Amino acid sequence: MMLFGKEGQEHLQDATIFIAGAGGLGSPVSMYLAVLGVGTLIIADNDRVDQTNLNRQILYRDQDIGRRKAAVAGERLQELNPDITVRAVDATIDQNTVSSLTRDADGIVDALDDFPTRYLLNSAALERGIPLFHGGISGFFGQATTILPGKTPCLRCIIPRPPPAEVFPVAGVTAGFIGMIQVTEVCKYLLCRGDLLAGRLLLWDGMQGRIEEIPVETDPDCEACAGKYTAIS
Amino acid sequence: MKITVRFFARFGELLGNTREIEAREGISVIDLVKEAASGNKAGFDTIFDEEGAFRDFVIVMRNKKRIRTQDAGSIPVGEGDEIAVFPPVAGG
Numbered sequence: 198m199m200l201f202g203k204e205g206q207e208h209l210q211d212a213t214i215f216i217a218g219a220g221g222l223g224s225p226v227s228m229y230l231a232v233l234g235v236g237t238l239i240i241a242d243n244d245r246v247d248q249t250n251l252n253r254q255i256l257y258r259d260q261d262i263g264r265r266k267a268a269v270a271g272e273r274l275q276e277l278n279p280d281i282t283v284r285a286v287d288a289t290i291d292q293n294t295v296s297s298l299t300r301d302a303d304g305i306v307d308a309l310d311d312f313p314t315r316y317l318l319n320s321a322a323l324e325r326g327i328p329l330f331h332g333g334i335s336g337f338f339g340q341a342t343t344i345l346p347g348k349t350p351c352l353r354c355i356i357p358r359p360p361p362a363e364v365f366p367v368a369g370v371t372a373g374f375i376g377m378i379q380v381t382e383v384c385k386y387l388l389c390r391g392d393l394l395a396g397r398l399l400l401w402d403g404m405q406g407r408i409e410e411i412p413v414e415t416d417p418d419c420e421a422c423a424g425k426y427t428a429i430s
Numbered sequence: 431m432k433i434t435v436r437f438f439a440r441f442g443e444l445l446g447n448t449r450e451i452e453a454r455e456g457i458s459v460i461d462l463v464k465e466a467a468s469g470n471k472a473g474f475d476t477i478f479d480e481e482g483a484f485r486d487f488v489i490v491m492r493n494k495k496r497i498r499t500q501d502a503g504s505i506p507v508g509e510g511d512e513i514a515v516f517p518p519v520a521g522g
Contacts, residue, residue: 218522338440362520363520
């Protein structure tokens, strides 16, 4: 591809990215990583496709309702790009599975919808010294940041206590918008280009048409990372 | 003195996105935000717990720099300051 050059495209081809969740964020994230040519995508979800998902979970169609998301996601991503390897895993991400699911990954995309499981991903990223590309959405609002273990605050430094579970529906465009920021971050990281959202939390308010960013700092008392990890290379 | 308080996301929907508050000299960050949120009980209760402390997930910034919510009672607000209050969102 002209944009990245042969060498850049090979970097993408050699990479393995783990996408945690095949829902609102996981759909656009996985589809764009697939067409970007990231060589191996591992995507995990333990749910079935429901009609209420279809406003935002663009991996799925009406005829997929009732099917396992992992199975459908695997088929669809492989259709989008037959030249990549897709490992779609029908699994719950928890204390028992997080380590094996992330073992081969060069980076983790957070496409989850709860913070306790996000904290598991955060710990896995810290342990393995690989980046975590965080996104969170609600309604027409979203946030994103890139966590580089040892270099930036970790997710728990930034958001030490879980916000309440979302009770408001997510607009499809919000998943698309924040998901595209996450994919852009993955792309820049793998190509070693540009400035990552490292140490910066991006906030998007779609209703106001505003994007803000706030600098975030490492918490010396952080439960997850305080003094435990060395910088990634 | 006039202080701007900005509420993001759900907080903004309940309380308005930007509030200009005519505040007394020496008011603390937490008291200022309480004043700004006082007009809407649902909004107030989303930000503050039963003891009147910031809920533990709330992020507060003063002039685009984050402050620890535990310290918000002892940090005074000055003329021209901007306070922003923001809830991280959990959906995906």
